[in-house]
Amino acid sequence: MAEHTHTHTSTPSPVPDLSRNRLPTLFEVLSRRTLPPVDLFSFYIYMRDQQRSVDYLDFWLAHLSCRPLLCHNVTDLNQA
Amino acid sequence: MSLCRHYVRELRRSVLVSTPEPERDSKRSSAILQGLGEMSHHAGPSMFATEKERDQDAQMSAFLREDRPGAHDSPQSSNGPPTRPSPGISSSRDITSDSNSPAHTVARQDIRASAEKILYTFLLPGAEREITLPGSITQDVTTAIEEYGRDDPEVFDVAKDYVFQAMERDAFPGFLRMKALGNLIPATLIMRLIVGLLSMFGAFWTAFVLIFLNESRQTRLWVCIIRCYFPPRALLTFYQLILPFTTGVYFLASYQYSLDPILALVGYSEYTPFNFSRVREPYVRKLLAQRALMVLAMTILIDAGLCVLFILVPGKRL
Numbered sequence: 382m383a384e385h386t387h388t389h390t391s392t393p394s395p396v397p398d399l400s401r402n403r404l405p406t407l408f409e410v411l412s413r414r415t416l417p418p419v420d421l422f423s424f425y426i427y428m429r430d431q432q433r434s435v436d437y438l439d440f441w442l443a444h445l446s447c448r449p450l451l452c453h454n455v456t457d458l459n460q461a
Numbered sequence: 462m463s464l465c466r467h468y469v470r471e472l473r474r475s476v477l478v479s480t481p482e483p484e485r486d487s488k489r490s491s492a493i494l495q496g497l498g499e500m501s502h503h504a505g506p507s508m509f510a511t512e513k514e515r516d517q518d519a520q521m522s523a524f525l526r527e528d529r530p531g532a533h534d535s536p537q538s539s540n541g542p543p544t545r546p547s548p549g550i551s552s553s554r555d556i557t558s559d560s561n562s563p564a565h566t567v568a569r570q571d572i573r574a575s576a577e578k579i580l581y582t583f584l585l586p587g588a589e590r591e592i593t594l595p596g597s598i599t600q601d602v603t604t605a606i607e608e609y610g611r612d613d614p615e616v617f618d619v620a621k622d623y624v625f626q627a628m629e630r631d632a633f634p635g636f637l638r639m640k641a642l643g644n645l646i647p648a649t650l651i652m653r654l655i656v657g658l659l660s661m662f663g664a665f666w667t668a669f670v671l672i673f674l675n676e677s678r679q680t681r682l683w684v685c686i687i688r689c690y691f692p693p694r695a696l697l698t699f700y701q702l703i704l705p706f707t708t709g710v711y712f713l714a715s716y717q718y719s720l721d722p723i724l725a726l727v728g729y730s731e732y733t734p735f736n737f738s739r740v741r742e743p744y745v746r747k748l749l750a751q752r753a754l755m756v757l758a759m760t761i762l763i764d765a766g767l768c769v770l771f772i773l774v775p776g777k778r779l
Contacts, residue, residue, distance in 0.1 A: 402744055404641055407625070407633045416741035418640045418730035426732055427639065431647065432632045436590045437624050440583040444617045 411441065569612075576612040584620065594620055641745045642752065643719030644730040650716050657712030664705035668771035671702070675778035703768055710764045718756050725753035 397416045398409070405415045410424050417423060429435040583592050584599050598620050605611045639646065645653070715721045724730075728746060729737040740746045 397742075399743055401742075404637055404744065405742070407629045410633075411625075417738055418644070418732070418740055419637070419742050419745055423640060423732060424636055427636045428628075428632060430733070431635070431639070434592075434632065436583065436592045437628055437632075439590065440579070440592050440624055441621065441628070443579050443583065444621050 573610075573612040576606055576616060579617065580606050592624065594623055598623055639719065640730065641748055644725050644740070644749055645715065645719050645721055646731050646734065648734045649731060650719060653712045654716045657709050657716060660705045660709030660712065664702060664709055664767070667702050667705065672771070672774055672776050673779045675776035702771065706767045706771075707764050710760050710767065714756050714760045714763075718752065720749070720752055720756055722753035722757040722760065725749040726757075 397414055399416075401409075405419050409415050410419060410421055413421050415421075425435065425438060428438045580602060582589055584594065584602055585591070586599070602616055602620055605616045711722075724737065725740075728740045728749075730740045730749075731737050740749060
């Protein structure tokens, strides 16, 4: 995680919003801005054990995995 | 690819360390972790936190579309399933490839492989972990990747939005209900129901036995209130009547509200069966505490009512 943050200094690491006086939205959960028991890990376990549709969440996470790769690639191509 | 592998290692380690449920359907679980490990990593920072990031992403997509390798760069894409580039080939195309260096470059080919991997794992009909999407979305993504050779992030945007909405509509309300309004999971709720019903059965059994044996009302009353006068009987009544009623009402109430009031007040929530962790989200904590007080008050009221009723009811020797 430390290296990850170091790698992408342009995108700030998500900070859980402690002053939120309401229930979190799905987007906040997925972007890791919530704390247990409504964090991404809990949601993953819920999707796996209760909802039995963890593939949806995995697709979402997998789709995101392209982006940092792209950041590197584009920076490199631009420099070239 | 080496960057990807690095993320995979990191993620797998973090998930393996923190996952509390190693034994139940471990095969499926490990398959999930494998899949997660292969294709995803820390999700947070790469999401669009701001409009600026969204713009950056759009620019990146536009850039990649202009520069995309097209059909000539990936001839395998148009006929049959493409072979995933091996790490050896991949690193030979890298300008600088060092898995320990955060500033290393990632080959364009790897991005393409990543997009194809997502397509073949999740989207195509009959895929290993196929998700149900409208046919038109799957068709569009397949066409964009295979025929037009696109690999920019916008390819998946429609599918991504659909999946987000599906999760928001189908799964998320239940998740919030379970985690923010209760602190127990369905597996242990059933167990609580069983224990609660058995306790109530025992309590009613004892209560009716005491009534039909015509134990004096005074005895039943006094043994409860002034135990020191009749210690053995008081103890007996406590174990036979008050304890099962209390246990029964407590467990049935926690089943009804999916909430263990005492654990909620202490600040714990259940992740997997009998595995509790601290509630750290402030609003959820407040919500759970309020509900716990309400459930606790109701439990005490019903419990007291039942005990008083079965202690005061006139006895009749059969």
